[in-house]
Amino acid sequence: MLSREQAKRAAQLLNVHWATVYRLRRRFLANPVTSTLQPSPCGRIPGGRLDAAVETVIDDVVHEWLPAQRQLAHPATDLVLEIKRRCAVVGLDSPSRSTVARRWTAYRQQDALARAALPESMVAPGTFGVRYPLDIVQIDHTQADILLVSELDGQVIGRPWLSLALDVASRCVLGFYLGMERPGAATVGLLLTRVALPKASWLAKIGVEADWPMRGIPRVLHLDNAAEFKSRALRSGCREYGIDLMYRPVGKPHFGGHIERLNRTLMERVRGLPGATGSSAKGRKARQAEKTASLTLRDFEQWMTIEIGRRYHQSPHRGLSELPPAEKWRELSSSAEARYLPNAPDAELQFLIRFLPVELRTIQADGLNLFRIRYWHPLFAAWRETRRAVTVRYHPEDLSRVFVSAGKKSYIEV
Template sequence: MAFNQLRLYSDFSLYGKVHKVVSINPPNVWIKRVDGEDREMLFIDLVTHPTFIAGKSMKTRKKEVVVYDALAKLSETRRDEVSDRFEVIHPLILLDEIKSGNLRSVQKFIDKYGTLLYEGEDIEKLTQDEIISRNNKIREIQKRKKRNRSTILGWLKLYRDQENEVMNSGVEGLILSRGRGYTGRTDTKTMEICDPNRPDIVLDVISVRQDDAVIAIVKRIIENEYLTKYRVSKAVVHRSINDACIIQQLPCLSYSTVSEILNRVDEKAKELYRNRKNATAIYEDVARGYADRDALHPLDIIQIDHTRLDMQVIDDITGLTIDRPWITIGIDVYSRLPWCLYVSFEPPSINVVRKAIQHGVFFKHAKKRFGTESEWAAFGIPNVIYVDNGMDFKSGEIKRLVNETLKAEIMHRPVRTPRYGAIIERLFRTINDQLIHNILGTTKSKFADLGDINPEEEACLSLSQIRKILMVYLTDMYPIKDHRGLPLHSKTPLNRYNDGCVEAGYPEWIESSEEERYRLEFMLTLKKPYTREGVRLDNRIYKSDECSDIIGKKTQKYIIKYDLDDISKIYIYHPKKERFIELFCYSPAYEQVEGVNAYTFKQVRQKWIEEGEIKKKSIPGNDQYARASQRVQEEILTGLHKKKRLRKALARMSESSQQNIAEAFLTSQTQILNENKTKYSREEELFLAAALAEEEEGWGSDA
C-alpha cells in the first residue's frame, strides 16, 4: 500500500502545477512553483487540498492500495501460515532497507529483532545467512519449526516479485498452495475442517479425491473424534470412518489414505484441540521485545490504552444518567502529543482498537467537525504501536492490521510491569485532574474524595458533549501546556512535535482520496455465500442487483466486509468485476435500519423472540420490525427512571431510536402534568410548566 511522506525538496502537484518543498517550518511549509513563485502554507491545508497530488519522491512504498485483499480469502489457519512466512523474511527485508540508507529501518530492526544482534554489533555488516541462522536458533528455543536457507530465500523472492507488481502487495506473494493435497487435478474437491464447537470457524481447508458422501463422513469423524482431548489414534479414526461407510453402503478407505488425510490437517489445529497445554507453549504469540527506549522522532512510538472516565454521563435525548464512558487514547511518546481518541460506552474490544487506530491514521478535521481553533496535529503511520497484554490488543486481526497493512510494528509491554505504560497513564491522570474532576457529574478518582458529591444526580453532560470537550481539550489546550517530561528548549507537546518534524520530516500519511479504500481494510471480515435470497448476516438479508450473476450454492463463499456501527449495508467482493459491491439491507428494509448499530438490532430481535412473533431461522417483515421497535421503546420508557440497565441499553442504540423514545418521553411528561394539574396551586402549576418548557427547549437544541 502506498503512503506519502513530505520531506525537504519533495515534489508534488498543486493546481495542476509542479511544486517543490523548499523549507519546513511546522505547522507550515514553504513551497515553490517551477516558474519561481513561492509561498507558505499550513501543512494540513496543503496535503488535504483537493488539487494536491503527491509526487514520486513522496512515495514511501512501491505498492499501491489494493481494493481486493487476496489474503481475506484464506482460512484462519492458512492466513497464519502467511503471517509466519512474513515474520521469517521480515528481518531480511529490513536489512536490505538499512543497507540502502533507510535510517528508520535501523530502529525498527533493533525494536523487533534486537535478539538477533550481539552486543555492539554493526547491523550493516550482518549477512543474510547470519540472520537466517540466528533466527532459526530462536525459533528452536520457542519450539517453532525451523526453515532452511533455500526456503527462506524463495519466500523472499516471491515477496519482492509481488511487491513490484502494480495493484499487489508483497505479502500476497507468500500465499502458497503446496501441501494442501491434490490441487492440480480436475477431480479434486475441498474439505473444510471446522471447529467442533463452532462450525462457522474454519480451521483448515485440504484437497481430497473422494465422493461427497465419503468426504462428509471423514469431515465429521475428524472434527468430532480426532480433534478432541482424548487424542485417539489414526487406527481408531480409520475404523470409525469405515464403520460409517459400511452403514451407508459406501466404499471403505484404506489406512494409508486416512493417514495421509490426517497428516495434511494443520499441525496447529491438531495441537490446539488434542493437546491444549502443549499448544499454548508452542503457539502463544510472544512479542520479541518492547520499546524500552527513547522515541527518536514524531510517531516513532505510539502508546495506546483504555480507561473509564471519572464521571457519569447523561443520555443525549432524555437527559437521564447512564454510566461512565470508556475512552481509548494513543499518545506520541516523542512529543507527548495525542495521536488518537475513541469515546463510547463499549468496553475494550477488537472493534474499539480498530476504530482508535483508524482515527489516529486518518486526518482528524477537528475544525470542521468540532469547531476547534487549531487542527489536531498528530496523524499518520507510526513506526511502533506499544500496548499492554489485553486480549483486544493480542488479537491476530489487530496484529495483521498493524504489521502488514500499516507496515508498522505492534509491541506488548512486559507482563505485570505498569511502569512501561507510564506515559499514557500520566495522560489519563492529567485529563481527569485538569478537566473531568472539575465538571459536574465527576466520580473523582477515589470514593473518599467525593464528600457530598452525588455524581448520578449532578451529571449534566451527554456522550456527544464529552466527546467534543475532549477533542477541544486535546487539540487546543493540552498541546500548548508545558510538559515536565519534555526538554527545556521544547517544553510543550506541540513545539516538541514541530521541532521533530523539522529534523525528520513529517510522518507518513494516507491521502484523503485513498481513505475510503483503507476504511475497508479497517472493517471486520468474514466469508458468506450469495444465494437467491442474498447474503444472510445475523438474521438480516442483504442484496444488490449487481450481484445477480454470482448467485450460487451455500458452499460458494465470498469475502464480506461490515461495520458494527451501521448494519444498513455491507460490502461483498465480486470476483468477476474484481471490486467490492455495496449490498443494502433488504429485510428489514434499509430505511428502517439506516445508521442503526448491531446492538440496537439485537435488542429489537430479542423482543420478537420473547413475544413469539417469529419462528426459528425466519426473517421478520418490515411491519413486524416497526412494531417490535415500538415495543422496545415503550419498555425502555416505562423503566427509564428506575433501571440504570435500561439507560445503558438506550445509550448504545442509534440516534434514530433514541429520538423516538425521547418524543414518547416528552409526551408522557406532558400527560403527567395535565393529570396532576388540579393538585397544585396556580404558582406551582406555572413553575412546573416553565420547567417542562425549559427541558423541551434543551432537548430540542441537543437533537
C-alpha cells in the first residue's frame, strides 16, 4: 500500500497534487507500462506532454548525435539548435529550451545510475552477484559453427546467427532466435518477445516438446556495445516496459563471461552435427563441411531447442554447485516476484511493436512511402491535412505491413 506521506512526497517530486499520485498508481498497476502514465486531455504530467515524434527526435539527438560530436563549445545550446533543426525538417513544433534541458538531465541521470550499478553488483571482475531471476539478463549474438542448406533445393546457404538471452541468477536460457541475416534491432525485439511470452505456442509451431517455463520481463539487460544494442527501438521499448540497459566496459569481454561460456558450450555440441565447420578457421577447408551439410534452418532450430530445453536446463551446472538451471529457476522463482506482460489480447503484438525499428515520415498525397513501398490508410487523409509527422515502426523481414502512430499511445496497422 502507498501511504499518504509517501504519496505527498511523490507529489512534491512530480509537482502534482497527492491525489493524482494515487490515480497514476492505479492506472499503472492496471497496465504496467510507462505509456499509461502519459497525460490525458484533461490532465497534465510535467514534462510528459510532448508529441511522441518530438520525443523520438530528442532521443536521437541525445543518444546518437551528441556522443558523435568531439568538441562542442556550448553543448546545451548546440543540443537545442540541433533538435529544432530536425523538428523543422519534418514539420514538428520544436520543444522549449527548458524541456530539452529536463530531458537531457534525466537521460544523464539514468546513464549515471546504470554505470554506478555495475561495480556495486560485482562480486569479482566479470562475476555478478544476482539474487533473483530476471534481475540481470545477458544478450549476445554469435555465428554458429555449422553450414545449413535450403529447404527448397538442398543447396548450402551459409552459417546461421544465434541470438541468446541468459538469466544470470539461474543460468537458464530465457529465449533464443536463429536467422541467416546478421542480427539487427528487429532481431533483439523478436528475441525479447520470446523472453517475455509463454513458449508453448512457439514450441508447438516448431514441433518440439520441452518443459520451458522460464519467461518474464527483465529488470536489467546486460549488453555489449554493438550498434543493435544502442538502437532507438531498443531504448524506447525498454523505457516503455521499465527495463534498464547496462553495457559492458569496452575491451573487457570477461564482463559477459556467463553468456560467452554458454556460447562455447553450445558450439562444442554443434561439432557433432553434419555440416559443422569447427570454431577455428584453420583446417576448415580440409573438413569440407559443404559436402556433409544437410540441416535446414528449421532442423537446426529444433535441434537447438532440444539441446537447451531438454539437456542444458536439466544437466548439473558447475556455476550453480552442480544444481541444474531448471531446478535453480524453480528454487529462486518461489521467493521472487516476476514481471509479466499485461493480460490483454494484443499484449504480444504491442510488446513487439515497441521494439521494432523506427522512422519518422510525413503523409504525402499518395500516402506513406517507406523503402520505396507505398502504404495507405483512410486516416492518412486527415493526418495530411494537419501536416502531422508520424512515427512508423516496421519489421525488416516483413514489410507487408507497418505500424503507424500520429503522436498517440496506440499504433494502427497499415
